[in-house]
Amino acid sequence: MEYSDSLVRGTDGVELSTLLTELGSQTARLLGTIAATVVVRGIEYYDALDDLPAAPGLILLAPSIAGIEGAGFDELTMQASRLGFAAVAVKCKEADSARLAGISSANQVPLIRVADHVSWRHFEALLARAIGDREHGEQVQAEPGSELLFTLTNQLASFFGGSVVIEDLERRVIAYSSVPGQLIDRLRTQGILARRVPDYPFNDDEYRMLLRSESALKFPRIGDEEPRVACAIRAGSLPLGSIWAIDASGESPITAEQDEQIRAGAAVAAAQMMDALRIHKSRQRPREDRLRTLLEGTEIDGAELAELGISEERGGALCAFQVGNNVEHSSTAQLRSVVQRQLALHRPEVVTAERSGRVYALVEHEATSPIADLLLPILPLADRLVGPGVRIAAPGLAHRSAEVAPLKELADRLFDAVTDSSEARFLTVEEFRPQLIFARTSEFFAGEPELRAPGVERLIQDEPRVAEAVSAWLSCFGNIARTARMLDVHENTVRYRIRRANEHFGLSFTDVDAMLALWLQIRSTRPPQNPPQE
Secondary structure (H helix, E strand, C coil), X not given: CCCCCCCCCCCCCEEHHHXXXXXXXXXXXXXXXXXXXXXXXXXXXXXXXXXXXXXXXEEEECCCCCCCCCHHHHHHHHHHHHCCCCEEEECCCHHHHHHHHHHHHHHXXXXXXXXXXXXXXXXXXXXXXXXXXXXXXXXXHHCCCHHHHHHHHHHHHHHHCECEEEEECCCEEEEECCCCCCECCHHHHHHHHHCECCCCCCHHHHHHHHHHCCCCXXXXXXXXXXXXXXXXXXXXXXXXXXXXXXXXXXXXXXXXXXXXXXXXXXXXXXXXXXXXXXXXXXXXXXXXXXXXXXXXXXXXXXXXXXXXXXXXXXXXXXXXXXXXXXXXHHHXXXXXXXXXXHHHCCCCCCXXXXXXXXXXXXXXXXXXXXXXXXXXXXXXXXXXHCCCCCEEEEEEEECCHHHHHHHHHHHHHHHHHCCCCCCCCXXXXXXXXXXXHXXXXXXXXXXXXXXXXXXXXXHHHHCHHHHHHHHHHHHCCCXXXXXXXXXXXXXXXXXHXXXXXXXHHCCCCXXXXXXXXXXXXXXXXXXXXXXXXX
């Protein structure tokens, strides 16, 4: 048996009569007089080539049933009743309704007649929402005013003649229309079922164009994707999401009335989304305040991890995020939103906070799941929504509340130790331990001037090329040939510069400890050099 993508299991379900009331008689109605008191918990597609599974509480969708007027359909409903299906959904002619109602009563299984103008995929999406939203609904839909967004999409769908969705900045579908007869395509159906816009080649370009535009845009038909009219949703200059309406009128340019309608809808949506955002922030504020206390390391009472729902035995993993160098500092708030929502999909206990232009997140450690598997998928999403170059630091675990602040400082040092030219984007202590050591060495020499060798300081100031040669020679373990290749000079030039450092600046290259000390001093004031590969 082939399961549909929107199969919903493990929910408390909804009574069939309530489900049909929500769908409306223009979408589906019950055939016969059998009581619709059974509880529906999911959806299953009928496949004539496979045996029916035992599936208590599922509605069997039968779009491909052949011979509905013959004995085969009677046998199908008998099997469905015996295996515990909640109902069987079919399409039929009006003339067959009475006979099918009789079959329903005889076999004791409810039959649902789906309206001809409702596609099976759209009907499946409506069922998935009605069944699944009670337990798995998106967070924004649980907020006051979310039903107004669904009403808004229905109003716009009635105007445009096609399916309408409202998306947040992460391209999650937070509201969609369900107007009978609306035009809908495969991409839109997939987005509604998955509650997220599917990736396709032109996706990123269209979103960039839309979020930069002050007016509504129309995107032409591409393959089997119908034309769309879209408008960004903003509160002032703050982007919140977008509205996308399939335009049943076809390829003609956007009209003034269409522009006016969708922009008015975007204004209404912005107000509702801002209200939901304020309520969500007010609920999150106490948790955010606790994380800020942990990050500061002051006035800690020791119970903060437990109050955040994080087991001290397992420990909390601190993660830090930093926007790219060419991205506006104001984008940090948007980065935090992306991090919070993405991590919450997998770790409901996550709490985030902003500090000094960086975002910090705390999640419970799972020994069986590497932290990189949780964090790395955020990078492409952040690139798309915030800007390129976001970096992540994973400094380690805290098993006590007082251990979070030192981890935050370590994350900051990781960001500061990695040069702008580095392409590294996921930073760990294991990967960047040398850079952390050299960064601390620089601080050490800066704070302890009496430990700096005067000859090294004069060398760096008076003859930087000689200092460069000494640093390269030491990094090549005293190999003259490798040093020459690194500096792109003759080997004799390297020998001359090393001898000059010894004779004119008093640098000793005979004692291992002295060589280590002078190299650390040079290295702490000069960028690293990578020896050539053999």
